[in-house]
Amino acid sequence: MRLRKSVAASSTILVVFAAGCGSSAGDGVAVASGVCTTDRVGGSVTQGTLLTPRGLDPVGQPGAAGSGGTEVQALFDTLMTYNTESQQYEPQVAETLTPNEDFTVWTMTLRDGVRYGNGDALTADDVKRSIERHQSPSNTQVSRGEALTIASMDVLDPLTVRFTLDGAYPAFPHVLATDVGMVTNPRIVDAMGPEQFALNPRGAGVGPYELEKYAPGEEIVMSAKADYYGGPVCIQTLRFISIPGAEGTLDALRTGELDVALLREPPAIAEAREEELGSLPTLYNYGEGVVMNSAVSRPTADVRLRKAIVAAVDPEAVNKRVFNGTALATSALIHEDTPGLYSGESGPSYDPDLARKLVNEARNSGWNGTIRLLADNSPIRINEAIAVKALLENVGFTVELDNDKSLAEVLGKVASDRDYDLVIWGPNYTNEGLWALMNRQLNSQSKSNYYGYADSRMDEALAALRTATTPEQEQEIVARMQVVLDDSPVIANFAAYEEDNVHSSRVGGLLLTRGSVLRYDKAFVAGR
Structure with missing residues (x-):
């Protein structure tokens, strides 16, 4: 874990196994290259997941890719993100994150002009209130432990938060790259209550997608935002479904029912790597x-x-x-x-x-x-x-x-x-x-x-x-x-x-981040 100071990123660099993080395909067949640009806008993608999440509120999520991590991140984004290619934490919704000398105090500045799906502006006070939800005793998931590394939060101005930790923590950017860093609009949460919010968090995130349908056990459907702060979102419709078993999931990818599939069984992964499929393993x-x-x-x-x-x-x-x-x-x-x-x-x-x-x-x-x-x-x-x-x-x-x-x-x-x-x-x-x-x-x-x-x-x-x-x-x-x-x-x-996020050659620009979670904000459908 090498360290450097930066005004535009976290100071922590972690080495992670990332072979294939720049998406590759079996048998030397290249998948679609590049990232989303305005001329690539359009198309839909269906991803096969391991388990349907039990709600779409970042508070209460298990945090893993196979149980909602990719879906929830698409709605809410994260303050920081882990780049598996550069092996560094980078600002995402945040603009900067800077520690003091002993890594006990971190100061974060948000990007200006970021808005929730309902049009509200994202503020530093929203960040504080959102993280306090993770710290609440009512949160029984792992994100509470992550959030409790923060002893106090001070809002310095509308876009700046100072985090004082409970001790030295050089890898603190990790916390803001997880569910804890998925800021929820506190006004919508308060109006709906947590139970209803988990079922329909429409308008409450700053991520690249907005929820269209959440049918537990069946499917989750999202549509691209036209005003995402990170630029154009190419894939217009994202659909997530769960197919029992890795072999059944891989077969669905082969037939075109799926475009992306999260696999976690060695024999199926080995099969996929022998075929013309992109590979993003963790x-x-x-x-x-x-x-x-x-x-x-x-x-x-x-x-x-x-x-x-x-x-x-x-x-x-x-x-x-x-x-x-x-x-x-x-x-x-x-x-x-x-x-x-x-x-x-x-x-x-x-x-x-x-x-x-x-x-x-x-x-x-x-x-x-x-x-x-x-x-x-x-x-x-x-x-x-x-x-x-x-x-x-x-x-x-x-x-x-x-x-x-x-x-x-x-x-x-x-x-x-x-x-x-x-x-x-x-x-x-x-x-x-x-x-x-x-x-x-x-x-x-x-x-x-x-x-x-x-x-x-x-x-x-x-x-x-x-x-x-x-x-x-x-x-x-x-x-x-x-x-x-x-x-x-x-x-x-x-x-x-x-785990391997295997995908067809028609999908490009997928970004792998922590814990097998995929980011779709730069992804696109090739050859439409």
Whole structure:
């Protein structure tokens, strides 16, 4: 994470895995190049997503691309944006963002003349009020933790806000590039109330698109704004739908039902890359594995069982059986293909003899040998769960498998109810926003720690990661984290995972930002 001061951008540059961020296609076939210009205005695009968002209010969003990130950003835009090609944060709705010397105070100036869809002018006071909504205890999503890094906000003039943080945070621009940086028109929110606003936030955003239709479980339709502050918006109609399964989604792209598809299954991604399709991938460390609930009421509160599960799960066996060898198999926290962050630390080894020994010790201490494994009912997750069940039973576990629930239901059981022993899950750590992602899940004091995980050594490492200012510092810290996780595991990792925004050659100008989220403000349809 290299730093520089700039009057027109954040001071933080993060290294992120971005191979293919400049959109490329399989077999050497180039996709449409350039960006939106007035002569390219026109056309429509349909994108396939992983999950229909449960509302369109940035407050209350999970923040991930597959569950509404791209859709909500198209309506509201973000104060800052992460450019995966330059690997820098850049102003978007903001004009400048500048820190003090110790990165505890940041001053942001907004672009002049930015307006909401209803015509209201965007002001610094709106920014303050919008972020306060994220900070409210009523917000149970991860954006609250991001927003609470801000201790106070002072409106200096109609276009300037000063953020005083709760401590040094060189990567603070990340916060304003997430849901926290999607400013909502407070007058519309107040008039409608949050529940109705989430269903119909028309006129309340400054993004390139306005909502036309929100039919949960069916489709989301948006139309381009004629007066977007960022210039012409070429694609006139955006439609988002969810098709079950990666293979079905890829088939819909092939037939032209979809123009863009977010894929998160290695075999389908491998197929797409052999074809004439554009590719905008994001690599997630700790992307797929068996997450263990460490809460005191669970069998896996016993660290011996957590170590047994890690030793029992063979990443190569899962890769061969489930992914046909196409996954990035690893037990490590950081995959070796992660530039700027990989420290050379390998993960724990597959060791079924050690696993059996630890299982027997736990049984002799009074545990009955039974453990519950939760997975959603997508075909690939079912196969993962079956593979993991076999590996665990091979070392003496009795596994009760629950794999008949939808992804949304599993999300609820893990994130809200925390009602599980084990779950096939991906914590999903990218370089961009690394501290924020890890801290909310692994800090013992975090309300978003769904895993009941608590280790003072991890808390200390996370505190150091927040203030790191160089790649070398980050590498040293994540190496320490690997040692902690070997001794006190929270996930039996079996793969780093890619998501890929695959698209047809008729769509150009797509921009990839944080967490697989796409920006459509510069996109266009070629050859109309």
